[in-house]
Each structure stands twice: as structure tokens, then as C-alpha cells.
Amino acid sequence: xxxxxxxxxxxxxxxxxxxxxxxxxxxxxxxxxxxxxxxxxxxxxxxxxxxxxxxxxxxxxxxxxxxxxxxxxxxxxxxxxxxxxxxxxxxxxxxxxxxxxxxxxxxxxxxxxxxxxxxxxxxxxxxxxxxxxxxxxxxxxxxxxxxxxxxxxxxxxxxxxxxxxxxxxxxxxxxxxxxxxxxxxxxxxxxxxxxxxxxxxxxxxxxxxxxxxxxxxxxxxxxxxxxx
Amino acid sequence: xxxxxxxxxxxxxxxxxxxxxxxxxxxxxxxxxxxxxxxxxxxxxxxxxxxxxxxxxxxxxxxxxxxxxxxxxxxxxxxxxxxxxxxxxxxxxxxxxxxxxxxxxxxxxxxxxxxxxxxxxxxxxxxxxxxxxxxxxxxxxxxxxxxxxxxxxxxxxxxxxxxxxxxxxxxxxxxxxxxxxxxxxxxxxxxxxxxxxxxxxxxxxxxxxxxxxxxxxxxxxxxxxxxx
Amino acid sequence: xxxxxxxxxxxxxxxxxxxxxxxxxxxxxxxxxxxxxxxxxxxxxxxxxxxxxxxxxxxxxxxxxxxxxxxxxxxxxxxxxxxxxxxxxxxxxxxxxxxxxxxxxxxxxxxxxxxxxxxxxxxxxxxxxxxxxxxxxxxxxxxxxxxxxxxxxxxxxxxxxxxxxxxxxxxxxxxxxxxxxxxxxxxxxxxxxxxxxxxxxxxxxxxxxxxxxxxxxxxxxxxxxxx
Amino acid sequence: xxxxxxxxxxxxxxxxxxxxxxxxxxxxxxxxxxxxxxxxxxxxxxxxxxxxxxxxxxxxxxxxxxxxxxxxxxxxxxxxxxxxxxxxxxxxxxxxxxxxxxxxxxxxxxxxxxxxxxxxxxxxxxxxxxxxxxxxxxxxxxxxxxxxxxxxxxxxxxxxxxxxxxxxxxxxxxxxxxxxxxxxxxxxxxxxxxxxxxxxxxxxxxxxxxxxxxxxxxxxxxxxxxx
Numbered sequence: 001x002x003x004x005x006x007x008x009x010x011x012x013x014x015x016x017x018x019x020x021x022x023x024x025x026x027x028x029x030x031x032x033x034x035x036x037x038x039x040x041x042x043x044x045x046x047x048x049x050x051x052x053x054x055x056x057x058x059x060x061x062x063x064x065x066x067x068x069x070x071x072x073x074x075x076x077x078x079x080x081x082x083x084x085x086x087x088x089x090x091x092x093x094x095x096x097x098x099x100x101x102x103x104x105x106x107x108x109x110x111x112x113x114x115x116x117x118x119x120x121x122x123x124x125x126x127x128x129x130x131x132x133x134x135x136x137x138x139x140x141x142x143x144x145x146x147x148x149x150x151x152x153x154x155x156x157x158x159x160x161x162x163x164x165x166x167x168x169x170x171x172x173x174x175x176x177x178x179x180x181x182x183x184x185x186x187x188x189x190x191x192x193x194x195x196x197x198x199x200x201x202x203x204x205x206x207x208x209x210x211x212x213x214x215x216x217x218x219x220x221x222x223x224x225x226x227x228x
Numbered sequence: 229x230x231x232x233x234x235x236x237x238x239x240x241x242x243x244x245x246x247x248x249x250x251x252x253x254x255x256x257x258x259x260x261x262x263x264x265x266x267x268x269x270x271x272x273x274x275x276x277x278x279x280x281x282x283x284x285x286x287x288x289x290x291x292x293x294x295x296x297x298x299x300x301x302x303x304x305x306x307x308x309x310x311x312x313x314x315x316x317x318x319x320x321x322x323x324x325x326x327x328x329x330x331x332x333x334x335x336x337x338x339x340x341x342x343x344x345x346x347x348x349x350x351x352x353x354x355x356x357x358x359x360x361x362x363x364x365x366x367x368x369x370x371x372x373x374x375x376x377x378x379x380x381x382x383x384x385x386x387x388x389x390x391x392x393x394x395x396x397x398x399x400x401x402x403x404x405x406x407x408x409x410x411x412x413x414x415x416x417x418x419x420x421x422x423x424x425x426x427x428x429x430x431x432x433x434x435x436x437x438x439x440x441x442x443x444x445x446x447x448x449x450x451x452x453x454x455x456x
Numbered sequence: 457x458x459x460x461x462x463x464x465x466x467x468x469x470x471x472x473x474x475x476x477x478x479x480x481x482x483x484x485x486x487x488x489x490x491x492x493x494x495x496x497x498x499x500x501x502x503x504x505x506x507x508x509x510x511x512x513x514x515x516x517x518x519x520x521x522x523x524x525x526x527x528x529x530x531x532x533x534x535x536x537x538x539x540x541x542x543x544x545x546x547x548x549x550x551x552x553x554x555x556x557x558x559x560x561x562x563x564x565x566x567x568x569x570x571x572x573x574x575x576x577x578x579x580x581x582x583x584x585x586x587x588x589x590x591x592x593x594x595x596x597x598x599x600x601x602x603x604x605x606x607x608x609x610x611x612x613x614x615x616x617x618x619x620x621x622x623x624x625x626x627x628x629x630x631x632x633x634x635x636x637x638x639x640x641x642x643x644x645x646x647x648x649x650x651x652x653x654x655x656x657x658x659x660x661x662x663x664x665x666x667x668x669x670x671x672x673x674x675x676x677x678x679x680x681x682x683x
Numbered sequence: 684x685x686x687x688x689x690x691x692x693x694x695x696x697x698x699x700x701x702x703x704x705x706x707x708x709x710x711x712x713x714x715x716x717x718x719x720x721x722x723x724x725x726x727x728x729x730x731x732x733x734x735x736x737x738x739x740x741x742x743x744x745x746x747x748x749x750x751x752x753x754x755x756x757x758x759x760x761x762x763x764x765x766x767x768x769x770x771x772x773x774x775x776x777x778x779x780x781x782x783x784x785x786x787x788x789x790x791x792x793x794x795x796x797x798x799x800x801x802x803x804x805x806x807x808x809x810x811x812x813x814x815x816x817x818x819x820x821x822x823x824x825x826x827x828x829x830x831x832x833x834x835x836x837x838x839x840x841x842x843x844x845x846x847x848x849x850x851x852x853x854x855x856x857x858x859x860x861x862x863x864x865x866x867x868x869x870x871x872x873x874x875x876x877x878x879x880x881x882x883x884x885x886x887x888x889x890x891x892x893x894x895x896x897x898x899x900x901x902x903x904x905x906x907x908x909x910x
Contacts, residue, residue, distance in 0.1 A: 038749075039710065039711065041756060042712040042719075042756055043712070043715075045769065046715055048769055052769065052795070053798075055723065060719055064708070068707045109721065130689065131735075142717070145709070149696070150516075150696040154692065158886055158889070161894060166698055173893060174893070177893065178897060179897065181691065184861075185810070185858060264483065266483075266489075267485035269533070269551070270492075272547050273547055276547060277542060280541075282496070282542070287495055288492055292487040296480045337494065337497070341583070343625075359462060360511070370490070374475065376524045377472055377473055378463055379469040379471060379472045379473065383469070385615065386464070387664055388664065389664045404666050405664075407669045409613065409669060410672065411672055412648045412673070413583070458693045460687065467684040468685075468742065468743055469742075470742075517747035520744035605886045605887055660829065660831055662831070
């Protein structure tokens, strides 16, 4: 049963199977590492579209680079750290997430409206998209594989407390869990709680504490380690 | 998209795929006909179970032969022809299908209770099992592949009129369709309408007219061809 | 459980694939798996609902790919392994030895749960006439299907959950409750009803006119309709 | 459509697979497909909902097997073929020629729907602020989700159909209606609401205590709750 559930990337054509063993009985079946068929077809499609002038491969390069290098959870961490340190900004952020992000020069495709949902002592928020894998790209970059997995998409809305515990976040029973299934064009960002012991940290130091999973809602922001 | 939908038998391990073409780019991938992995494993399991005394392969032979040669739609056709020609039997059949079948020496595993549902000018019945593929084995033999297909299981309860029309049975709008989803241990047999022009036929002649699909409810019994 | 096997109402599977002159089995192994399962059904190793649930526990991608008898093979191997009758490792070793053309196969180790004692044997059929029950609903009663979503085996199809229908037949026989028997936690004998649903109740505006859907449902799946 | 993509509430997929030190793309082709899709999104060839629906139209077995960017590749090829921009036969021929080490590839035939005229271009985003609408529901209204089962694209997840909740936010912006835009039969701008459901309402006894599920739903998916 292996890695079906990853359900995200680079599956072999006749990928992992509970009867995989039986392959060894199949004459003429090689296990030599080969280029995945998706790579072969993707290259052909790109070459043809470029030749036709439908796309420009240089532009494709730029976009890949943008998402690999320029945008990612660090962007969201800046937003969170600002909200922690600037109450007026936080108010604007909760009122209109996209406008507040624009103040920091943050914005881009796939996010026409951004709702920022705030964690408190009594309420924990967590984001999912059961239908595809909608995610606030301009703020968090592209989603991790687990966010796109069938397991996360199917389970979070039915048993969020169990899923969060499995992922390492055990919440007290009195904490209400609010799951946001972002199936329309509204995107969500969780504003995590600022951990204790960070009173004297700068905005940049705070931003360095904020990880992707806390902004999706499957983790808390860990308190900084106390130097011993 | 080829033959996914058959969803029933003898699938190749990395079976038909919309990107099948890309296989030709895979070095070392042979298309020589090979024994399916299921056959290899099934043989090993049988051999081991026989060695352990859990099963007796001779008994397995007998059961295969029974379902290949002894039981099938002809059994159900006898029941239908008897009901058409013997009103008292028909009454008993509709009241208690299993007891009436037992009168004809018909019975066996996987059918603990049999409801016979009668087609009329105004009502057409059709059988499905959306959860697995329950079917009255002792009366009709083993189900055809299409009965076990994902397409039939998923669609019949939602759009029976469309499915029946696709399968060649267009029903007038005023005919009520009753779908029986046999998800419990009760099995169903459709008693089709006796076709016109069969008034002088014997029970055996009538039985020869009755085909499996009419007893599932995806066809009517065709009137005998008039000799020209 | 909510699984891919619960297909009623799904789109996306295309036309019903009808084959002409279809054989009973499409390959020898299909007949062997079918018949072996029939024999195993009589041994007391497992019950019908356990077998069905084992199939449901397949990964959805495997379920859709392996075909009808491929699923039976999967369930057979898993049950025999789990019940310590024939271990998966033993099957794998045999296949390895065959592939290597070993002249004599390894001896099977003697420790296994076989043969079963009379006490260990699990009863098969679903009717329990020796435990008479009184049904709570009568023909004509309007019932609503409970919105059950437990993770175990069930015969409560998703497409009728929460929906209202009318009891059209009371099978007053005492039937086992699949949701518990599949996990060997009790037969819980109870009535099974046939409930008739208007297509409109199930499918809304997408319903075909003049169609009714009849589903056999255990008493525990139903409640009196209060609306 | 009722499809495997509509996964909310399904069992059977196991634990959430968490990877450490995960790259943005796991293979070069994933990045190319992602970025090519971003470019194509701006060409006016198709809209967002068409793209999503094309993925939903994959056979469920392929959907589960091909992975996230494999689905995007599938959708890209199908849309380009259907819209006469790049035919599947052209891609196949190129692959054949590559496999055969042909020194010079065949010339692409000139007949195709490219470039698009301004009139042919399809608009992308979902907000239509220039078409102001008045929402029918207000915060606090109790609404019931309609039991819709049409065969086309929808963002109405199956697990909330027929269920009652409370409007927690009114996104009074004028948003396109995905169910019609996906088929290019109209934007039908309307309000989108965030509706809060008690877990118990969705999952019955299987619900986890103290959990609420919030779902964004178009006005056409909702009606006033009459119970």
C-alpha cells in the first residue's frame, strides 16, 4: 500500500502496488530507472507551444524561478510578524487581508480575496480545499504535497482534531476547531498566536519563527529556544 | 480513456491509460504478452492452501465447473416460463421467491431471500447493487461484467432511464421505473412481461425466449420471430 | 465507511460497457479465485461482511484498477494473513522460489491458526430466525435515513443518508447487522426494510421523472421522519 | 458532478503523508507544467473553472494515480486539443518522431485557433465588481444547502448538500458562478457566502466535538432553511 497517499508528484507509471512483488515474475519487464512519461510529454507540449508562439519558454523559466526562489512561506511570515507588532495593521489585515498585504507589496495570481483568520486561546483555525487544493500562493508560495494529498483533503473536514494530532498538534478539548474549506475564490491565511517569550523580539526575528504549517493551521508557532 | 470502465476482469498491471503512447518512449519496457500477476499469485495461494489442507483443489475444480456449466440464466428462464404458464406458481413466486424456486429444485449460496418483482405495462423493474455487485447466483448464475462495472453501479440509481436507453431499452415516459438496490442480503429477480404472440408456446419454448438481461431488467423479452 | 466502493450517484465512469458472448470467467485465475473463496466461505475463518469490508479497505486507486476478482484476491490474501492461516510472507517466498526455479520449495512452518476449533469458527449466513425480533416500522411508515459516517463497514449507501422515504416491505426475519458483524462485535439481529425513495428526494432537480429507488436498509439505519 | 475529486469526508486514504525538506517541485516537469499553465491562463483560451472541470473529467482511476501536476498536464493537453490550439495527434507525432530519432520534425499544419481574436478571448478572474449585486442572505441567516447533482462543474461539495448552516460572512462582491462559467454559458454573478456548519450536522454521531466547518458557497447553492 506504500505511497499512493502522497498522491502528488512523480508517480511511476505503474506505481507502487500491493502486488508489486509479482512484477518480478513478469518476463521482459525492466526496472531500470526511466524518464517518467509525464516529463516526456511535458517537454513535447512545451516545445510545440513555443514553436507555435502560444507560450514563450523564457517566460516559463521566469515563473518557475519565481515560485522556486521568490515567493514562499517567508512572505506570509512577514505579514504575521507585522500583525503581531502593529495592532493597527492587524486590524486592517483582519478586515481586508489583500489590501493589508498590498501595503507590504504582497499580491499575485490565485488570490482575489484573502480572509485572515486569527487563532486565540479558545479557537484554532485550519485551512483545506477538499475539491482541488486552493491555497494563497502570493502569501505562502505553492502548497506542500501533504496539503494536496487525498488523505488531507478527505479527512480534515471530518476529523480535524484527529488529523491535527497525527500531524503533531494536540489541542485541548475545549479549544474549538474551525476548518475553512476554501472551495470558492476566497483564500485563507491563519494568523497564529504569538508565542510567549517573544516580547523583546524584533519584527524580523519574529518573522523567522513563523513557519508555513502554522499559517495553514496544522502547527503552532514554537516559542524561541532559550539559550542555555 | 479505453477500458477502465469495464472494471471487471483481467486488467493488465499497468493497464490502459490515456498516456499509454508514452510507453513507447520507455526503454526496457516490453509489450510481450505475459501472465497477469493475479494468475501467478492466485496459483501460489491455491497451491499453498491445498498443501495446508485449508482447501481441496478438486473441490475448487467442481465449483468452477458448476458455475461455468450447471447454473446460469437458463435456470431463471425456467422460473419465468413457469410463472407465465402457471398462475398459482406465479402467485407463490411473488409471495416467496425462494420457496417457489425450491419447488423447481433451484437454490444455493448467496441468496437467503428472493424477491421477485413483476413488470407490467406501467411499471418496469431493474436490479443493481451499488456497493459491490450482489446478484441472485442460484437463479441467474454469476453476473455479467457490465453489471459489476463502476458505470452501471454508479449510474443506475441516478439516471435509470438514460442507462436503460443506452443499453437499448427505451421506455415510454409514463412507465414508472423502479430501481432495486440490493445492498442487503435480499436478492431480486425481475419477472418480465410475456411477449405477445406466445399464446400457443409450451413452457420450454417460452423458457428459450427468456434471456438474462430481461431478468435483471435492462431488456424486455423479445417476441418470437414469426416464420416468413 | 465512506469509500469509493459506495458508487451510487457518482459521475465520471462513462457508458456501461456491454460485452457480447461473455464467458463466465475471463481468465482461469478468475474462476480459481471465485471458487476458492466459495470454499473458504464455508471454513468459519471469516464471515461475509468481513470479506466485503476487506475489499473496501483497499486503497481507492487499487480498488478501481484491480477489477472484480482482483479485489477478491486482495481480500483473500489479506484475510488469510491477518487470521494467521497463510502469511503473506509465505506467499511471497513461494513466488520467489518459483521465480528462481528452486527444485524443492521451503517447508511451511507449522505454527498457524489451522485447523480451527468449533469455538473459533465464525458463522456465515445473515438470517437469524432463532432470534425473532419485532420490527419498529410498518409498511407505509415514513422514515428518514440516519446520517451515519462511521469508519467501519456499513451497507448504508451514502446517497440515501439524511433522505426520507416510505417503508414498502418489512422483512421481519431477524437479520444480522453488517456494521457490527463485519468487525466480529455482535450479530445484533434486527429487521431489514425495503424503503422506497422518490428520485427527486435523492437527486433534486437532476432526478429523472417517474423513477423510484428501492433500497434494503437495516432498522438501525432508520428513524421515524419528523418533518 | 459527483466525482472522486470531491473528497471531503471520504475514508480510505490513510495518514497524511508529510515530507521533510520538500522542494517546491519534485521534478523538473512539474515546474514546467505549473508555469506553462500560468502562462496559458493569461491567453484567454480558457477560464479557471474550465481548467478545474477538465481535471474532474479524468477517469477516477487516473485522477488518483496521476498526481497533482499529472492532472494539470492531462487538463492542459485536453483543453488545447479541444480548443484546436494544439492537437493531441500533433503531440503524439512529435513523440513518435523523437523516438525514431527523425532528424527534422514534421512541419506543424497552419490551421489552428491561434492567435485568438479579442472577441474569442475568455476572461479569467472570478470577481465582477462592475456588476454589483444585492445578496439575498445576511449574516446570521440559517440556510440549507440545495441538493444539487448536475453532471457539470460545481464547487458545491457533496458533504454539505442538504445540510443546514448559518451565514457567517457575506462576500457581497459580485462573483462568477462556477457552474455556468466552466461551460462558458454565462458568468451569472452573485454573492458568495461563508456558511458555518456544526460538525454534528455534517457527520452525525461520527462528528468530533467542538469542531465547526466553514465553506464558501455561491448564492445559487443555498435556500432559506424552513425547518
